[in-house]
Amino acid sequence: MKAVEASRLSLSLNAQGVVQFDDRGRLFEVKVAPCVETSPDECVGTAEVSWAAATFSPAGSAQLPSLYWSAEDSFFAGALRQGHGATGYSIISSDIDGDGVEELLFHTGREGGYGGPSYAVFRWESDGGAWLEAPELSELTVGSTGVFSTDATAGASVWFADGCCRRIGERYAIQDGMPRLIERRTETLAEGKDNEVQVTIETFEGGSLVHSTTETTVAEGVK
Template structure:
């Protein structure tokens, strides 16, 4: 992956080569970008760059064998620091401090065979190609017969090929949100009902390549306090699941888990603004990236008993719109 030159060379090296023995530094005589000059010209910012490197390496050690998600997260953070104009040094310092605090808050994860303090959920019936074991690192409330309960905290996900004892992959998760439905024997899974609790793991073929993918609920930081998920796609070449930031962001910006239309090879999302404005968007998936191709907008914010309906379609790379009016649904 090529990152913009605006990111310091050493920061990129840290993200890609976490085992480097040297602290974050680079030759200021060779600085070219505005962000590199900003780091070189400010002693406090330079010290934060060094501190970030040290904190990142320490967090990697705490993740043990699984560092994929943390590396991807750090690369995304670095890309967001790419300058689009003049550098705001104060804002950059604050971004560094925030990221350092985030990395320091990363929990220490056990080895897969070590005991954990929380429940262990063996999920062998939610997928056709894989079995999952979700290990909560901390204790959860007891499951109730009278009401739904929830559990939130760090977790470790073990992934097996279907029916096999050997662990294919370990994924360490700083935060997972689990819904424990009343009267059930395990967590809610493969559920994406709008405005309701959703599955801690939802399995499906999200990029339509014939391989199972999955999303795991990391909290409720989505639109209108809805669920947020990390999406993992199975990479056939690497033979492992890899995080997908584009699909993760898609859920973050809309209402809950997207709908998977396997027949038409499309993903669908819902979004709204208040009571009277709704969007339904359809996405094709190109090279594992969702690309909007259709959108319907229902706008009942105006006066009268009609709502404005706009249907947008992507045709040969250009959006075409048609507008009509419908009665406002009761």
């Protein structure tokens, strides 16, 4: 499937809490009502989202107990690369599992790292012919410092922070909506040495640890 050029939309709800917009020929309608203001550019409330069919996505709808709607960062479509800047968008459309159908991620909570956004991930289940939440994928956004980073060959990666001096990156292969851990990278600032970081890389097969290496390198912006 041809890579999608990243696009970003800033959209305000009308007085009834409704907005419609077009994404590459796919019409969306979002209703968030009532939408309680959390900041000058954001509100949250129960939501109904529906979208028409497109070549990259069957038609569908989602009933959400909550949706954080940002008038500034409303909608993002495109590949999720390292530093993609999609974290915090209300709705994200991206093919995170490489099956040719873009998943939809909805900003439904504040359970990311340091109170950041967490997402409900919906994917098309071709066997059942329906859009359903993939809870295992949604769970990966809880505690993470950003939404997925994806790569066609490397899989999907998420990062977590553990205090001031350690961060953990996990890489998953995704099949049928199920993430399978294949690598964990732990970076820890060496005690008493602000310019050194200890890096441990663990590889997994079938859920079991099969190999682990640790080395010390020069720190590059580890917080």
